[in-house]
Amino acid sequence: MSTIAPFQALRPDPQFASQIASKPYDVLNSHEAREEAADNPYSFLHVTKSEIDLPPNIDIHSQEVYNKAKENLQSFIEKGLLLEEDNPCYYIYRLVMNGRSQTGLVCCSSVDDYEKGIIKKHELTRPDKEADRIHHMQTIRAQTGNVFLAYNSVGAIDDVIEGWKRDHAPVYDFVAGDGIGHTVWVVDDKGTIAAITSLFATEVPFTYIADGHHRAASAAKVRKALGKEASGAADYFLTTLFPSDQLQIMDYNRLVHDLNGSSVEEFTDLLQKEFFVGKVEKAFQPQRLHEFGLYVDGGWYKLVAKEGTFSTDPIGILDVTILQKNILDKLLAIKDPRTDKRIDFVGGIRGLQELERRVDSGEMKAAFSLYPVSIQQLFDIADSGEVMPPKSTWFEPKLRDGLLTHLI
Known part of the structure; x- marks a missing residue:
């Protein structure tokens, strides 16, 4: 107690x-x-x-x-x-x-x-x-x-x-x-x-x-x-x-410096192996689990994770895990987001406009918006003794x- x-x-x-x-x-x-x-x-x-x-x-x-x-x-x-x-x-x-x-x-x-x-x-x-x-x-x-x-x-x-x-x-x-x-x-x-x-x-x-x-x-x-x-x-x-x-809990979003040598077209093609990818007209704020926004070259895309990209355990089901495993690691070679200088993080309190600003300025190449982790997910992970990926929650x-x- x-x-x-x-x-x-x-x-x-x-x-x-x-x-x-x-x-x-x-x-x-x-x-x-x-x-x-x-x-x-x-x-x-x-x-x-x-x-x-x-x-x-x-x-x-x-x-x-x-x-x-x-x-x-x-x-x-x-x-x-x-x-x-x-x-x-x-x-x-x-x-x-x-x-x-x-x-x-x-x-x-x-x-x-x-x-x-x-x-x-x-x-x-x-x-x-x-x-x-x-x-x-x-x-x-x-x-x-x-x-x-x-x-x-x-x-x-x-x-x-x-x-x-x-x-x-x-x-x-x-x-x-x-x-x-x-x-x-x-x-x-x-x-x-x-x-x-x-x-x-x-x-x-x-x-x-x-x-x-x-x-x-x-x-x-x-x-x-x-x-x-x-x-x-x-x-x-x-x-x-x-x-x-x-x-x-608010969303905790990601920015990356480069696309690991891929063009935007090549990158979005690669994404389609693990995600349903569609162009959208305005800034995309995910409304449910396993949805992601991608901002690159002045435009937004909606990504939806396909079956098989995630597991049902407390860590595997997290959207930050799905993003890390299937995009940041697999496609962009960002193995450790705690130490890799090619990635940065922006709390949801700053809004999607901050993601757009940093990409449009040329400072970063692309941004990903995420659906926030829930309190119950946080408790489940802590109870299991597991560790969340870094920068998963913004209160x-x-x-x-x-x-x-x-x-x-």
């Missing part, structure tokens, strides 16, 4: 919350982060992407960058922008995007649960990304990045959370510049905290990492690295738990960094 704990969050003075709250560090590159924070000295990007306060040619993985993050975090605390909670609390975090809302519980989850597989994974991690978060956490002694966990919905938990939202005023409530609403409630009643802890311990056998595999893996390795220096806080890591029935809306930080 799931072990969670309340914590004393480092969080903004309410008057500064909307200015401090920033997009997650891993959805922006350094240039985008500089632009995002250019006119906002309170942006938490000064902590999570601290290279923006150093020369543009800085190595973003240098110790100087991590030291700057620590300096900036301490400055925020000294100026009273960030305050530490007096007592351990839970936090309720509601996100609203395009009229759809989802509400999660911000808490600390057990590193032991992660290592024992009670917190289930579905992706491999990259050592370079782990190393970055490990150095960041160790230097600033805080977890700033939230791990997004999902669990099978439990009515009793929903009732407690909805009751608290109904009966208490939020501490933060604002709409960010991208139109996404962020509302946070502090759960500071000891009885309610105990009830929530007990419900997860008795009613939630497993949680599933939806987004944040690198942050979770890094937290476990930081605890080990700290050894005797580790406080009890290092036994836990910052998470937000969402019931599965409130979540939506929106995303939690903001800086609203709730876990000190270790």
Whole structure:
């Protein structure tokens, strides 16, 4: 069963919350982060992407960058922008995007649960990304990045959370510049905290990492690295738990630099061995499993996988697997999408227009649009112990960094 704990969050003075709250560090590159924070000295990007306060040619993985993050975090605390909670609390975090809302519980989850597989994974991690978060956490002694966990919905938990939202005023409530609403409630009643802890311990056998595999893996390795220096806080890591029935996964699309020596006509001919291929008049967003869009030379094609191109096991049935096996690997010789420089990935939040833009600019040769993975597919794969192909899921809306930080 799931072990969670309340914590004393480092969080903004309410008057500064909307200015401090920033997009997650891993959805922006350094240039985008500089632009995002250019006119906002309170942006938490000064902590999570601290290279923006150093020369543009800085190595973003240098110790100087991590030291700057620590300096900036301490400055925020000294100026009273960030305050530490007096007592351990839970936090309720509601996100609203395009009229759809989802509400999660911000808490600390057990590193032991992660290592024992009670917190289930579905992706491999990259050592370079782990190393970055490990150095960041160790230097600033805080977890700033939230791990997004999902669990099978439990009515009793929903009732407690909805009751608290109904009966208490939020501490933060604002709409960010991208139109996404962020509302946070502090759960500071000891009885309610105990009830929530007990419900997860008795009613939630497993949680599933939806987004944040690198942050979770890094937290476990930081605890080990700290050894005797580790406080009890290092036994836990910052998470937000969402019931599965409130979540939506968006498509995660692919772009390729070339067609592996084939012309467009040759490539579409090759596709017809494994797919039904037809030209369409406008951007094609797949509406069901095993449909794909292809954008190349200014035009869109609809692809439908033929029988025999996929299996019924949890991994084989995924459209990302079908694409990888039958097109990227077989036709384009892209064997490992985690390391091959000829492929790139675009989250569905950016729209099909972003695929068209990057192909039309000449930066990429072709793009593929996919039907999104479902929550149940994610759970099935994690339960089977299998690993999804990289960049299979894109969750929106995303939690903001800086609203709730876990000190270790």
